[in-house]
Amino acid sequence: MRNRRWTYMAVWTAVLALSITMTTACSDGKAQGGASGTKAGGSSQVDPVTSDSPSGSQDEEEEPADPALAALVNKTHPLQDSYAPDDLVMVEVPTIFQNAEVNQLRKEAAEALKGLFAGAEKEGYKLYARSGYRSYETQQALFADYVNREGEAAANRYSAKAGQSEHQTGLAMDVTSDSVSKGLKEAFGETDEGRWLAEHAHQYGFIIRYPEGQEGITGYIYEPWHIRYLGVELATKVFDSGLTYEEYANGNQAP
Numbered sequence: 001m002r003n004r005r006w007t008y009m010a011v012w013t014a015v016l017a018l019s020i021t022m023t024t025a026c027s028d029g030k031a032q033g034g035a036s037g038t039k040a041g042g043s044s045q046v047d048p049v050t051s052d053s054p055s056g057s058q059d060e061e062e063e064p065a066d067p068a069l070a071a072l073v074n075k076t077h078p079l080q081d082s083y084a085p086d087d088l089v090m091v092e093v094p095t096i097f098q099n100a101e102v103n104q105l106r107k108e109a110a111e112a113l114k115g116l117f118a119g120a121e122k123e124g125y126k127l128y129a130r131s132g133y134r135s136y137e138t139q140q141a142l143f144a145d146y147v148n149r150e151g152e153a154a155a156n157r158y159s160a161k162a163g164q165s166e167h168q169t170g171l172a173m174d175v176t177s178d179s180v181s182k183g184l185k186e187a188f189g190e191t192d193e194g195r196w197l198a199e200h201a202h203q204y205g206f207i208i209r210y211p212e213g214q215e216g217i218t219g220y221i222y223e224p225w226h227i228r229y230l231g232v233e234l235a236t237k238v239f240d241s242g243l244t245y246e247e248y249a250n251g252n253q254a255p
Helices: 005-025 107-122 136-150 152-158 186-190 192-204 232-241 245-249
Strands: 088-090 104-106 128-131 172-176 206-210 223-229
Touching: 088 107, 104 107, 107 192, 107 206, 107 223, 136 152, 186 192, 186 223, 192 206, 192 223, 192 232, 206 232, 232 245
Parallel strands: none
Antiparallel strands: 088 104, 128 172, 172 223, 206 223
C-alpha cells in the first residue's frame, strides 16, 4: 500500500493461493455472514460492524439506510474477526488479478464503482480495480508477509492488521492505471487519472481514505489509490469538509 510495495505482485502470488485455501476452508456461516457477530476477544453482539460508530453532529443530520456504510474502521475501531458482508458481488470493471475474492465489493459499492469508472472513461481516463474485498484470513496472511519482509513497524505504516482493514468491509477498493504500470504508487496521485479520482470520487460516493500528510491521524501513509465507499451524500460532506474521515466521524471538526 505504498511506493515501497513494488513487491505487491510477488506478495499476492504467494498469498492468493493461501487465501483460496483459507476461503474454501471457511464455514458457510462465516463466508456469508451478516454485519452482526462476536467481536474478537468478546462475546457481545455488535451492530452494525464495529464496536464504535461515527459520532458527532453529522449523526443528527443523516440516517444512512445501511449504517454499516458509514462505519469507521481503523486501528482503534476494528472489525469483528468473523465479519463478512452478505451482499458481496463481482465488480463489473477492469481488474488486475484473476482472483474472485479481491474482485468483489458490497453490491451498492460495486454499482457505484461501475459508475465511477464509466465517468472516468467518459473523460478519457482508464482505471483498473486492483484489490477490493479481503477476508480476515487474507489480510492476516498479507500483513504477516509484509512483517517478514520489512518488520512490523514498517508494515504498520502501510498495511492493516487483520480486523483493522477497510478491505474486509467490502467497501474499499485500490484503484490504479496504466500510467503507474497498474501498481500502487504514490505517484498515482500526480497522474491525470489520480487527480481526476481525487476531484470526482465523492460524486460517486467514494473518498480518498488516506490523504497526503495525514498519517498521524489516519494511521497510514498517503494512499491516493485507496477509495472508500460512504454513499454520495456522506462522501460529499467529507470531501467538502477537507477533513480525514477520522476527524469527520469524531465530531466534524479537526483536532
